[in-house]
Amino acid sequence: MSICNICGGQSFVAGPGGRMSSTGKPPKCQSCFSLERHRSLRQVYLKLTKFIPFKSLSALQISPDKAIQPEWFASLEVSIYGSHNSIDIQSIDRGDKSYDIVVCNHVLEHVKDDSLALKELMRVTSERGFLQLGVPDPCRLRKTKDWGYPDEKQHGHFRLYGSDIQEKFQQVFPPDIHQLKVLMDDPATGMTDVYFFFTRSEFIASVIREDLNQ
Known part of the structure; x- marks a missing residue:
């Protein structure tokens, strides 16, 4: 029987x-309305909580996400673009290394200058934490399709990322930042999703490499 790992629901x-x-x-849980990407990301964080002391870390979440629980962290600031606590990730009005953990899922495809956004997200991430990033199905295409404007027929996206997104990361981030790719299944549907982690911490990098994909 399929069970939602967010609310425990059994009806989809x-x-x-x-x-x-x-x-x-x-794919849609009738109880909490979560989808595959929410539940696969919840699996990622459930594993991470076994190794990383989230309770001592501050976090910034760009756009609400059912996968994340505020009580996991010492503090959690949530940005809702154009509404409550709106943050433009191309120009984040926060100091360097303001947060230990920065969570940004299904947002990067909505911004015009994704390279600048990536640099800003990493700028506000502390040395002991990580930036976690997710975009819609980057394994479906080989090359990113970028049309340069927010296409309402594509949910307001500027682009559809392909597997070459990792080339973008290599161009944007300096070599001292560990770049890690994580595959995780949604326990309800079995669908696999992809997440990316960026960290300056050797400890965080080793946890992700050695423990997260087990």
Whole structure:
């Protein structure tokens, strides 16, 4: 039986537009409305909490995400663009290394200058923490399609990322920043999603490399 790892729900229905998961299963939890990406990311953080002392770390979350629980951290600031505590990730009005953990999922595709946004997100991340990033299905395409404007037919995205997104990371970040790719399954549908981590910490890098994908 499929169980939602966010709310414990056991009833699932079709997702937006009536779609099924890539595994053929209904993806939307009827109780908390989570989708595959929320539950796979929850799995990532549930594993990380076993090794990283989140309770002593501050966090910034760019856009609300059902996968993240505020009580995990010493503090959690949430930005809702154009609404409550709106932060433009191309120009973050915060000091260097203001947060230990920065969480940014399904946002980068909505900004015009993604290189600048990546630099800003890393700038406000402390040396003992990490930046965690997710974008929609970067493994589906080989090369990123960037049309340079927010296309409402594509949910307001400036681009659809391909697997070459990692080349973008290599261009933007200096070599002292560890860049790590994590694959994680949604326990309800079995769909695999991709997440990226960036850290200056050898300890964090080793945890992700050695423990997260087990």
